[in-house]
Amino acid sequence: MxxxxxxxxxxxxxxxxxxxxxxxxxxxxxxxxxxxxxxxxxxxxxxxxxxxxxxxxxxxxxxxxxxxxxxxxxxxxxxxxxxxxxxxxxxxxxxxxxxxxxxxxxxxxxxxxxxxxxxxxxxxxxxxxxxxxxxxxxxxxxIELGFRDIKSAMQHNAMTLRSKKVDLVYQELWGLLLGYNLVRREASQAAVAHLRAPNEVSFKFACQFIANQLAIMAGALSPSHTQRRLNELRGCIGSMFIEKRPRPSRPRAVKISKTRYPVDRKAAPLK
Known part of the structure; x- marks a missing residue:
């Protein structure tokens, strides 16, 4: 990446x-x-x-x-x-x-x-x-932020893929990567046009916006208007910049394992 x-x-x-x-x-x-x-x-x-x-x-x-x-x-x-x-x-x-x-x-x-x-x-x-x-x-x-975008914005934090067969798992993964790169490419071109860094564009909002616009373009516009609509799309993406903040330091910690039994964090220690 x-x-x-x-x-x-x-x-x-x-x-x-x-x-x-x-x-x-x-x-x-x-x-x-x-x-x-x-x-x-x-x-x-x-x-x-x-x-x-x-x-x-x-x-x-x-x-x-x-x-x-x-x-x-x-x-x-x-x-x-x-x-x-x-x-x-x-x-x-x-x-x-x-x-x-x-x-x-x-x-x-x-x-x-x-x-x-x-x-x-x-x-x-x-x-x-x-x-x-x-x-x-x-x-x-x-690179971790890029992986987060795939998991959260595109997969909605799903724990597993939808596919159940090996070939379909490969197909689904390649589809995710291709879709991710299409959004990133459009966001990068929009950022450059606005003299900003490509990673300053909010991937989540850009992904939602592009998906909606492509659906509209596929059903309502003739191919002759595609380039004009793409230029308009990139212009709109240019308004989706996020403020870059320093990443907080969070030391790695072992999380409590999930259990079906209730856990009382205020319980007194055993004697």
Whole structure:
């Protein structure tokens, strides 16, 4: 997903038996030049990350630090900004003999709410400061907002899909992704026309508005009026901007499990 526009650039659907890293490896060829891929820590893999940066021109990656790694500090660029060297595991080199024995990553450490965070990246220190790297990683959260839009605005928070057969599940998922991208594309073009950022358009209102207008256009307008109506539609979407607010910090917590028995939160402790 493009974190600036929330448009889905590529997708893959598979049975649960196939892991996320093999699925992500299939996307590498479609990553554009002059780009940065933001990943969460579950995708930490020397094979995957080196493949991203080495296959094409000026492609980089950014990922949170994986705890427990053994490394050697080679250079210190500044406060909280280091160049590290790590050993590629024998298991990874067995799967891909082309991998080097050692690889280098840049580690940027910064503080958030009194806690130190560290991210690894291939972005060169000569071109990108530590502050730019740390700020960029926080844009990864935008992809979660895109997934939320699909689940809440398009699926109305349904717990399951409607389809019951495997082929129909695939069809329904691809249909959702295509419909989502159509709305995002129209919203992005409307935002650019109004000199605003694409992710500032309310997806929920844009989705409802476009669905209603397409139904009207299909039944009441001749094909010759389609372009004019699309221009009017984009003009209306341009009024659906939302105010961007800083995301509140909500530490992860284990929620109480659902039970059919009543729970009295004010009950006295057992003695």
């Amino acid at each position: 493009n974190v600036r526009s929330h448009v889905i650039a590529n997708a893959a659907i598979s049975p649960y038996r196939k892991g996320e890293i093999p699925l992500a490896s299939e996307f590498i060829h479609s990553l554009p030049d002059d780009s940065v891929t933001l990943l969460d820590k579950g995708f930490f893999s020397a094979d995957l990350l080196l493949h991203i940066q080495n296959e094409s021109a000026n492609r980089h990656w950014l990922i949170p630090e994986r705890k427990g790694l053994v490394y050697t500090e080679l250079k210190r660029y500044g406060e909280g900004d280091r160049l590290l060297q790590m050993t590629v595991s024998p298991q990874a080199r067995k799967k891909n003999p082309a991998l080097p024995e050692q690889w280098q990553v840049r580690a940027v450490s910064y503080e958030v709410a009194g806690k130190e965070k560290t991210v690894f990246t291939s972005l060169p220190a000569a071109r990108f400061s530590a502050a730019q790297v740390s700020a960029l990683y926080h844009e990864r959260w935008e």
